[in-house]
Amino acid sequence: MKILVAVKRVVDYNVKVRVNADQTDVDIANVKMSMNPFDEIAVEEAVRLKEAGVATEIVVVSAGVTQCQETIRSAMALGADRGILIETGAQLQPLAVAKLLAAVVKNEQPQLVILGKQAIDDDANQTGQMLAALLDLPQATFASKIVVAEGQATVTREIDGGLETLSMNLPAVVTTDLRLNEPRYATLPNIMKAKKKQLDVTTPEALGVDVTPRLKTLKTMDPPTRSAGIIVPDVATLVEKLRNEAKVI
Template identity: 75%
Template sequence: MKILVAVKRVVDYNVKVRVKSDGTGVDIGNVKMSMNPFDEIAVEAAVRLKEAGIATEVIAVSCGPAQAQETLRTALAIGADRGILVQSDDELQPLAVAKLLHAVVKQESPSLVIVGKQAIDDDSNQTGQMLAALADMPQATFASTLVIADGEATVAREVDGGLETVAVKLPAVITTDLRLNEPRYVTLPSIMKAKKKPLDTLTPATLGVDVAPRLATVKVAEPAARAAGIKVPDVATLVAKLKQEAKVI
């Protein structure tokens, strides 16, 4: 069984992002970049399936600039067998990424596609669902457990009322939640081995995909600063302020 895993290069989750002075976006100059944490969980899930003898090959795919090769090398160091970079310096919105991944899926014909449920930069939570629709595959989102057996993927997903378990026929698209696993620490020998693994580069043009943006960002602004709190002498004053000033009761 072949597994395709999508990974995205994003600003590292430890970095405090800064909004550009002109409000057109986030300043990523000289900022540490890394693999999207949800995608790292997806790679770990795929590699564990291979180690269990369920999968035969794990392919990591990324769409973005040439620097995304570093993200793919990290996926290879975790245990993916080869990487594919769809190189583009244009803005890639979720629909464009889903179309590019669909083109790669048609080339590779994987039995399972695993992606992170969302990216921590835009939090769109759309790419996996759009890919499933384009590829006409069943989908199971927000997976907190994943079991592959008898041509089916059984997924437990957290919902408001508890846990929901769904089973989908393969090939299918799975999106991963935080509780699915804890990604392994990438060792130096694994990083060195990853440098020797194959990494192919494609372009949207070679895949025949139009990646023109469908949405326009009007403005990006930082959240409003939180107002300083005050102390009140007694409960009666607190209740009065909640009624008259905050108007929450």
């Protein structure tokens, strides 16, 4: 069974992002970039399925600038077998990414597609759902447990009321939640091996996909600075401030 995993290069979660001078986006100049944490979980789950003998090949796909090759190599160091970079300098929005992934899925014909539920840069949480719709495949989002057997995937997902378990025929699209697993660390030997693994580069034009942005960002701003808290002498003062100043009761 072939598994395809989509990964995204984002600003490292430990970095405090800043808005650029013209307020059109965040400033990524000289900023540490890493694999999206939810995508790390997706890669880890694919590797575990391979280690369990369920999967035979893991293909990692990313779309973006040339430096995304580093992200793909990181996934290879974790256990992926092969990588595909859709190289473009265009600003990629969720629908464009879903179309690019759909084109790759049609070429690769994987039995399972795993993505992180969202990227930590835009928090859109749209690509997985759009991909499943474009391919007309069953989907399970926010997976906290995945079991694959006999041509079916059984996925436990977290919902507002608790847990929901879905069973679907393969091929299918699954997006991962934080509680699915804890990604491993890449060892030095595996990092060295990843440098020799196959990494193919293509373009949106070669896949026949138009990635022209459909949405326009008008302005990017830092969140407003919160004022310092105060200590009140008693409950009555607290209630008075909540009612008259904060106006929340």
